[in-house]
Amino acid sequence: MGKKGYATLVFFLLTLLLPTFTLADNNYTGLMNNGSATIPIRGVFQSMGVKVDWEQTTKKITLKKDGFHTVLQVGNKQAVVNGKKQQLDTAPYIHNGTTYLPLRFIAEALGANVTWDQSSKIATIKYSGIAIQVKVISNQVTNEKVTSFKKTINGVGVTGIKIPANAGYLPKIVLANGQFGKTQSLAAMAQSNNAVAAINGTFFEAYGGHPDPWNQIINDGEVVHIGNTGSAFGFTKDGSVKLEKLKISIKGATNGSYQHPNNWYAFGLNHLPSKNGNLSYLFTSKWGKVLGFNYGTNIVVANGVVTKISNGGDVSIPPNGNVISLHGSEKYLASRFTIGMKVEYKVSFSNNHGNEVDWSDVVTAVGAGPSLVKDGKVIVDAASEGFTEAKILKQSLSRSAIGVTSQGDILLMNATTTIQKLAQVMQSLGAVQAMNLDGGASSGLYLNGQYLVKPGRGLNNALVFIKE
Secondary structure (H helix, E strand, O other): OOHHHHHHHHHHHHHHHHHHOOOOOOEEEEEEEOOEEEEEOOOOOHHHOOEEEEEOOOOEEEEEEOOEEEEEEOOOOEEEEOOEEEEOOOOOEEEOOEEEEEHHHHHHHHOOEEEEEOOOOEEEEEEOOEEEEEEEEEEEOOOOOOEEEEEEEOOEEEEEEEEOOOOOEEEEEEEHHHOOOOOEOHHHHHHHOOOOEEEEOOOEOOOOOOOOEOOOEEEOOEEEEOOOOOEEEEEEOOOOEEEEOOEEEEEEEEOOEOOOOOOEEEOEEOOOOOOOOOOEEEEEOOOOOEOOOOOOEEEEEEOOEEEEEEEOOOOEOOOOEEEEEEOHHHHHHHHHOOOOOEEEEEEEEEOOOOOEOOOOOEEEEEEEOOEEEEOOEEOOOOHHHOOOOHHHHOOOEEEEEEEEEOOOOEEEEEEEEOHHHHHHHHHHOOEEEEEEEEEHHHOOEEEOOEEEEOOOOOEOEEEEEEEO
16 A cells, blocks of 8 residues: 555544544543554444444454445454555554554654653644644553552551553443342352452442432443432543542433423433332333333333323333333323324433533443542542431441542452541542442452452442453
C-alpha cells in the first residue's frame, strides 16, 4: 500500500474515534503497551454507521463502510485494508473489553505534527485543522496478578485486595442465582462467573422482606436498578472510573411526546412495590419472566407498543419490552395508556445538586455510599446523601469499600471502623476515589477460590472481577 492509501486508512480510523472522547472533544485516554502509546477504538463504529463483525475464535474485527474494508486482529501486527497488507508497530490488543490501536500508527501515517509533554504525559496531534490530545497512562499493560494484603492503618486492621491497572480484569455486577429477589453466598456468585476476586455490593433488604437491592446497579451498559440515596462507583468503556453522588431518573413518552398529557415517569426499577405504596415502577426482563405479584395497574409494553393493561393481576414481562406498574395515587397515570399506543422512555443521570452528568459511557456500576474520597480528599457527608441510620452516621462495624488509585489500581477492602475512619484508611491506601459498600454481616472478600472475609449471610448482589 502506498503512503496515500495508508493515510486514508488512518484518517478513516481517526475520524471514527472522535465521538468516543469522554473528557472533552478530541481527548483520549491512552495506555502504554511495550513502549508504544495506544488509544481505544471500541464502541464508536456502530454510531458512525460502520458495520462491525467480530470473530470470537480468531479475534478478528472487520470494518465495512462505503466500500471501505479493513480487517484487524488482536495480537497480530498485520492489518488488511481493501485486500492489501499493512504492518503495525504494535499489535491491537484488548483491555477491559476495549480494543486498542497504536498511536504512532496514526501519527506517522498522517505526517502530523506531534508534540509530547513529559510532565503531563499528553501527546498533542495536529492534522488538517484537527487537534487531538491523548493522555497516556504510564502503566504498561501487564500480566500482574491480583494480590491480597493485611495491614494496620491508624489503629485499624485492614484486609484488602489490589487489582492492578491494565492487568485485564473486567468488573461485573452479579445477582444471586442470576435474578432479583434471591440470596446466595459470595463464593457461589464468584465461582459461577469464574471470577478471580469478589466483594459484596450494594445494600439490600436483608431483614425478612423481599431481598431486593436498594441502590444503583448498571450492568453491560444498562441501568437495571435505581435508588434514591448514596453514591455510585462506575467503570467506563475505556476502563476508567467514575464516582458520583448519582441520581437516576426515568421519563417516559406516549405517541412520541414527552410533554403533558403524554408523559409518564417511573421512580423505581426492578424492585418489588409495597401493596400500600404510591408508586410508579418499571420492570424489565432483568426482573424475570413475570412480575410475581397481583396488585396494582400493570401496563405491558412489547416492541414499544402497549399490548395489555391489567388491574390487580400478575402479568408476563416481554423479553423485548417492559411493564409499567402503577400503585396508589400513581394509578392516575394509567389513563394515559391505551392498547396499541406507542410507548418509550429515557434514562438520565444527575448529581445530588440536580445537575446533569454524563454516565452514558459507564458499563458497570454499583451504588451504595456514602462517598469516602474524591480527587484524593476525604469528603464524607453521609447525611447529605440521604443516610439516616446510626450504623452509617456514627457506629463502628465491619465495612467494605472500593477505591481506585492514581495509577488506576482497584482496591477492595474490609475493616471494622466508622465511616469517617474508613475514608481516612482508603486515602492512606492511596485511593483517589473511594466509596463505602454494604457492611455488617454482608461484608465479604473473596480471592482465588477462598474467602479473605466471609459474609455472615447470603447476599443479593456482588461485584466480581473476571479475567478478560
